[in-house]
Amino acid sequence: MKHIIQVLKFEYLGCVKSKSFIISTVIFMLLIVLMAFLPGIIMSATSSENAEMPDGEKPVIAVCDKAYNGSKTVKDMFEKNYPFNSIELTDESAEIIKDKINSGDYIFAVMINEPLSVTYFTKNNSLLSVESQMVQSCIKEIYQSLSFEKLGIAPDVSMKIINAETKINTVTTGTDQTKNYLSTYILMMMLYMAIIMYGSMVSQSVVSEKNSRAMEMLITCAKPSHLMFGKVIGSGLAGLTQMVLILSTALVSLKAVPLDKLPKEIRDMLAFPVDTVLYALLFFLLAFFIYSFLLGAFASLASRSEDLNTVITPVMLMLIAAFMVVIIPMNAGTLDGTVMQVCSYIPFTAPLAMFIRVAMSDVTAIEIIISIVVQLASIYIFGMLAAAIYRVGVLLYGNAPKPAEIVKLLKEQHITNKKIKAELKNNRS
């Protein structure tokens, strides 16, 4: 136990004090603050721009009406849709309109050729521009309004009919899956990234010890299982430290941002309930341990850092597969379907699946406990297995051994261990 704590402390401090850790944490925290405040900054910047624009200098939109015989509705409707622009009715030819757009007199122009057919003049057309769609809907509204008028229905009445909206009041008896979707999604991505990041840190650390032969000194001082557990727990705590720092920055900056301007639905989606965040941290630790032990064990089979990626690919693929398997039901909304139920108890998928279900669906306490117990048990088994592989792996140089060879080595080691233990027991008695 003493050894585990010493190794843990060494690994934890080594990680937390490293430049890369400090820099990446600071960058993440700054990014989060920036992301939280950016929308507000942009909004205030754009609104002040519009407010400062003097009335006479509103950008001009030219409308050339050839279909509605100068109906007043045309101008009204454009003015309603473009409150920050001045609308100019014109009967200039297409050539003149083009010139005026090029010279900057008009920002764009619409020529209504037939009731439902227009030519849209613009200087630059970009793929993402929504301008033409806005023009389309504006023309549609004009058409609808005038058509209703012909039938003897007043424009204000017709607009109400056209733009009728349903008020929906959802009553959820379980957990509202839409409510936490965004926050869960963000936490889930974080979880996944963190597992990959810290897991590969563990494997990197194992292979560098092997490469520098520090391993040889270490295994003569401490038991491989102590080294392995100390290393993995130390790196896990370093990961937890970083996640807590990042998440608390997120929580604080979300508090500081005036969210009340946003619609309630979006606010709900962005809510990070404290219990969900705590569950995220718990499942991060569980998932991290499951994968890190495997990564550590596999990494000990590589003899050089160059071989590391090849050797740990199977574990990484497993992690990606686990992520895919749970993210699909999450998007489909089948959180309590068979797939997710089964995944909640398979060690590789359990932390991710259970986290999503806890955050977005209704899970009984028993289910959570069983899943956590399964995960803890598999962590112990993987840990011991990893320590054994590490013990035989650290001294294998050259090509990574085949699975059958590893099993053979593990068996041999098991027998020798037994023999040595028996002899030591004899010694003492």
Added chain:
Amino acid sequence: MELNIKEIYKSFGEKEVLKNITFSAKSGSAHGLLGRNGAGKTTTIRIVMGVFYPDNGRVLIDGRQIDRSRIRIGYMPEERGLYPKKQITEQLVYLAMLRGMSGSEARKACEKWLERMGMSEYKNKKLETLSKGNQQKIQLAATLMCRPEIIILDEPFSGLDPVNAMLLKDVIKEMIDDGAVVLFSSHQMNYVEEFCDSISILNSGNIVLDGRIAEIKRSYPRDRIAISSAQSDKIAPFIIQKMSGSIISADKSKENENTIVVRLKDPAFKNRLFKELSDNDFDIDEFRVCEPSLNDIFVQYTEAGI
């Protein structure tokens, strides 16, 4: 305390690396493990350290199975093993604590050993910024910091300049005098001769020679006599003439022209030779039996192998 290596066998796959390795080393003395590259020295050491397990055979301390958790072993691997990217003090303290020292003890020992090695100024540097020889000294500090009862040094002198080699020699001698068991592997025979009371020569995984150096040397036929004298020009023809029936040859030494090496037909003729020389009143500086050097012995026993 006595360290016994008893009938050790080890194979890697099909290849049998060690065959029936047996030797022992006692407290307060050093045992040299000699052998050509690939003879099995490092594998033997790794088995003693518990890095590898033997297929057969045992490592004993005073006749009992070694319990590595209860005995302090200092190990300096040939390939060196420290963290290149970590601060020196940090890793030395860490390793000492893993070996059972408390934090404050470890820090004190670290200070002391860095000072002893003349490395105090580097204590906050990263290991990789040091020269090879200095890294070696740090490695030695790491090995000796916990006052080990058994010290295993695999090629400790490689890469050290003469001054540092001297420092290392002093330190190791001090540890031997303090009663440590030292197991020493090297190719540099002069160092082995200087430290070790006994040696084992390994060849292709077999022990081909084992014993105390002095006894091994004495076991060689004592039929070569070196005579140093300023009159060597006269002595050589004199011996050939006077003792032609008892000697094989009497030639000037290649290394020193004042020395004549006489090969006797029988070591028993030594006294007659001495008498002849003294009766004729030659001015003799030195008259001694030529013992084989460790180098000669090593070459003789390992030449055929591998």
